[in-house]
Amino acid sequence: MRAFAALLRRDIVLSFRSGGGAGLGAGFFVLIIVLAPLGLGPEQSLLQSAAPGLIWIAALLATLLGLERVIEPDLQDGTLDLLRLSSLPLELVVLAKVVAHWLTNGLVICLLAPLVAPILFLKPQALWVLALSLLLGTPGLSFIGTAGAALSAGVRRGGMLLALIVLPLNIPALIFGASAVSAIQRGGDPTQALLLLAALSLIAAVIASLAGAAALRLNED
Amino acid sequence: MRVAAENVGCVRGDRLVFRGLNFDVESGQALLLTGPNGSGKTTLLRVIAGLLAATIGRLRFLNDDRSALSDEAHDQALHFVSHGDAVRSALSVKETLRFHADVLGAEGARVAGAMKEWGIDRLNDQPGALLSAGQRRRVSLARLSLQLRPLWLLDEPLVALDRNARARLHDCCAQHRARGGLIVAASHEPFLEDAKMLDLGSHA
Numbered sequence: 001m002r003a004f005a006a007l008l009r010r011d012i013v014l015s016f017r018s019g020g021g022a023g024l025g026a027g028f029f030v031l032i033i034v035l036a037p038l039g040l041g042p043e044q045s046l047l048q049s050a051a052p053g054l055i056w057i058a059a060l061l062a063t064l065l066g067l068e069r070v071i072e073p074d075l076q077d078g079t080l081d082l083l084r085l086s087s088l089p090l091e092l093v094v095l096a097k098v099v100a101h102w103l104t105n106g107l108v109i110c111l112l113a114p115l116v117a118p119i120l121f122l123k124p125q126a127l128w129v130l131a132l133s134l135l136l137g138t139p140g141l142s143f144i145g146t147a148g149a150a151l152s153a154g155v156r157r158g159g160m161l162l163a164l165i166v167l168p169l170n171i172p173a174l175i176f177g178a179s180a181v182s183a184i185q186r187g188g189d190p191t192q193a194l195l196l197l198a199a200l201s202l203i204a205a206v207i208a209s210l211a212g213a214a215a216l217r218l219n220e221d
Numbered sequence: 222m223r224v225a226a227e228n229v230g231c232v233r234g235d236r237l238v239f240r241g242l243n244f245d246v247e248s249g250q251a252l253l254l255t256g257p258n259g260s261g262k263t264t265l266l267r268v269i270a271g272l273l274a275a276t277i278g279r280l281r282f283l284n285d286d287r288s289a290l291s292d293e294a295h296d297q298a299l300h301f302v303s304h305g306d307a308v309r310s311a312l313s314v315k316e317t318l319r320f321h322a323d324v325l326g327a328e329g330a331r332v333a334g335a336m337k338e339w340g341i342d343r344l345n346d347q348p349g350a351l352l353s354a355g356q357r358r359r360v361s362l363a364r365l366s367l368q369l370r371p372l373w374l375l376d377e378p379l380v381a382l383d384r385n386a387r388a389r390l391h392d393c394c395a396q397h398r399a400r401g402g403l404i405v406a407a408s409h410e411p412f413l414e415d416a417k418m419l420d421l422g423s424h425a
Contacts, residue, residue, distance in 0.1 A: 002323050002326070003323055003324050003326065005323075006319075006320050006323030006324060007320075007323075010320050013312070013316070014309060014311055017311035017312075018311055076305065077305045077306065077307050077308065077309065078303050078304065078305020078306060078307045078361075079305070079309075081270070081272055081301060081303060081305065081307075082301075082307055082321065082325075083324060084272060085270065085272070085296045085299070085301060086296070086324045086325065087296070087297065087326060088324070220267070220273050
């Protein structure tokens with residue numbers, strides 16, 4: 001447990017220091033939302049109906065940022081060898097990395113989304129559903145992303161490969177996340193979509209921990 | 222503790238790195254791996270560390286009572302100092318060693334002593350980015366002093382070290398062996414006294 005806490009703390013500290021990824025994803029997220037009206041035009045009804053999808057796509061892309069710094073540097077500098085030889089199971093190594101990535105990336109996006117969504121004229125009653133959908137969905141994005149980072153670590157230009165692995169796997173989260181927000185905006189019930197989103201994150205948690213750990217083990221050969 | 226190799230070989234990709242390796246190292250002994258670049262010294266160290274599997278033959282790790290070590294006990298019984306120094310530019314020397322202590326399960330109180338021992342105590346808050354190659358190496362060697370573990374695997378430990386640090390390493394290794402520790406090191410220089418030698422160049 002001590003090794004887990006140490007790894008989590010270290011990864012969070014690293015992401016806030018120079019060369020880290022904290023704030024990068026959040027900044028990118030806000031930028032996409034701000035750019036959307038400039039590209040689509042200021043028409044309220046258009047932006048309003050596009051808002052749920054746009055915000056979720058922005059969240060998806062923003063969580064990609066920083067992923068290639070999650071595992072790759074530890075592989076390059078030998079830290080991963082130490083972790084593999086430690087008493088901490090690799091599944092928990094992956095979990096620590098996921099939590100650190102989510103706290104510095106997904107959580108910040110969850111908090112920022114309700115603040116920037118009014119730029120797209122998202123209805124006020126949809127704001128809490130938006131925040132909730134991101135809160136339920138972004139952990140899954142971090143899980144899948146970290147497993148992808150473990151798979152692509154050690155590959156040259158792994159960052160590009162990482163995006164190609166991770167983005168398609170995040171399509172279900174995008175669909176249910178955006179549909180929950182659209183539902184409440186159209187006066188419907190978002191519960192079902194939100195529950196499915198939570199289920200997706202739980203499935204991602206199980207599969208990605210195992211797959212990520214297996215990828216780290218296989219990395220050598 | 223005892224490490225014995227029986228006819229060990231390793232294939233990586235489609236290349237045979239080495240084969241037919243036999244050695245036997247016991248408490249207090251040291252094994253020096255020599256051989257030209259690319260002859261598999263690092264690969265062998267990674268195989269002994271359990272990070273790579275031996276493709277051919279087998280490695281045995283035995284306790285003093287001749288019972289075999291479990292996999293977990295094996296991981297807890299060794300220090301691996303590889304080319305990767307596990308020093309991140311954004312972390313200070315102290316933060317790095319505290320992290321290493323936590324990962325090893327060593328007492329945090331030993332960090333200060335280890336830093337002093339390896340002459341890096343004055344670098345305390347210096348970030349990794351500002352360290353020289355030799356200083357980085359000292360930081361990763363300081364791991365050896367964080368916790369007593371019987372088997373030391375050292376990959377080219379002398380690289381970038383100045384005369385003082387080499388003397389320090391020499392003394393540390395002698396002490397470790399006197400305590401009943403084992404050392405397997407890859408080096409182009411014979412820095413260990415009466416060590417067994419294994420020339421990997423002749424096992425390709």
